[in-house]
Amino acid sequence: MSLLSATPPQPAVTEREARQVAEAAREQDWRRPSFAKELFLGRFRLDLIHPHPMPPDEDARRGEAFLARLRDFCETKIDSALIEREARIPDEVINGLKELGALGMKIDTKYGGLGLTQVYYNKALALVGSANPALGALLSAHQSIGVPQPLKIFGTQEQKDAFLPRLARTDISAFLLTEPDVGSDPARLATSAVPDGDEYVLDGVKLWTTNGVVADLLVVMARVPRSDGHKGGITAFVVEAAAEGVTVEHRNAFMGLRGLENGVTRFHRVRVPAANRIGPEGAGLKIALTTLNTGRLSLPAMCVGAGKWCLKIAREWSSVREQWGKPVAHHEAVGAKISFIAATTFALEAVLDLSSQMADEDRNDIRIEAALAKLYGSEMAWLMADELVQIRGGRGFETADSLAARGERAVPAEQVLRDLRINRIFEGSTEIMHLLIAREAVDAHLSVAGDLIDPDKSLKDKARAGANAGVFYAKWFPKLVAGPGQLPRSYADFHPAGHVDLSGHLRYVERSARKLARSTFYAMSRWQGRMETKQGFLGRIVDIGAELFAMSATCVRAELLRTTEAHGREAYQLADAFCSQSRVRVEELFGRLWSNTDDLDHKVVRGVLGGAYTWLEDGIVDLSGEGPWIADATPGASGKENVHRPIR
16 A cells, blocks of 8 residues: 555544653653742742843843834734724735834744744734734734744754755744544544655644635645654654645634734645654644744733733723712723733733743743643733723724714723733634643642552552652652741842832732642542542642743842832832732632532533533524534545735
């Protein structure tokens, strides 16, 4: 049988097999310290983030110079309302960004890029995203997860020399992993790459290919079948978008990000040189996850930009809109929303800048910090935009064009709400991020006690694991009883004369970190092997950790601004407000760890799926169209027009 005729069907995998694939792809070792990992273990390592790390002066100078040029471009060349109306970014705007070097912000100068740090790359994304979120998404998808980042980490020198100069100035890239029936479960990946001499032949369909409609180069994840001389497995390839057999079959349209060039791409017998394979066969998922470790920081960057805009509009509107004899900002119900927006924007920027600077210094493992930044940023930005719409009232629900047509300021609050919604799904949905972070958070426990709850392990393995776990917990658990958070003078540096006291918030973080670790231990003892099914509990554990991380970053940033900027006093006030608000949320989450409706919800779900409540659906008209829930993705030649349109 010819290898080319041995294209494997979409694999049918069990839940356990799917978990094994995901587990094999994650980075197993912790070779560098991690503030967030320590936090989940009950150890508040403030020394890992304080004093706040700072970029070198030369990096800051180059970064600020580029931001100045980029700001001028955003203010004079980008018409966001036009992009919203026409659902397309004008080619001249993208070409202008190319001329600025925006495609190569993260690419080294020796390849023609700007070589910006992660800190300034994220500041640039926040700026562009505030001008138009679809543009921010284009630049982010191109270099946060597109071809440049995996090549930077895993590419050969020949690959870097061949592709990075193109990507820095002219070529747009896209990342293709998702398929019509494959989202966050890559074990079921169906796109195949069959070896044929010194080439691979790709067949399959990819969905939601951000930048895919206009891309010149693609990172494609495909499954190589195991055969003689080939290890096989999910593998990463650089593919020319103009190659024969590549068809962009559809440009998708969404509730927000109307200018997004996102599509459906089909590969039919596409020949890819083996020299274009990134890393060894079977390393594709590891490459994807490693790329996302820092790539995820692009989303909270744009969330920070959105928060700043929400704050500006809330301030300006609430000071002029009067109800019952005074500006609405002075009514407590509205004022609380404004306080939330201001404090949370400060916190999101603190989390982003701290995580980005740690990524630049490469001293710490930031896989959890970056994931927390993405999770927390996307959730809180959505809440801030929703609060802005509420503050604006009917005007918040009205489109900017309609406002302008009747003579009022064109404030696109409803558009920002729609545009932000995808961030809770992009690059790992909130639910998947909870599971991903939870897995990393309990890694130390699974390392010593995992065999105890693994049904496939022998009694001998379980006995050995029990002995190791006993030694670990005998040393670890007693340290969770008491700590600096119980001493009234701990973290005194955060109570400088003339400023509000932040030291109490840090003591709260330290105490809560120990409580969080104890709660995790109790849950593992109670549920053991069923722990992984307790997704509600794990989600709350992660949300508590996210709040504690945000509080820590916020206090550290306030202290940095106190010592380096003119508005340190105001920074301390915002940090105090955020931490006070965050503590309320943390206490609620701790309460819901053990008092919740998880079991009852599970019973109701079984009833819904079993048809017990179909009578509740009576009395409506279903506006859904006909057709399958999931489109057919059978490999084969495309019968559709190719809507690929490279921008030159």
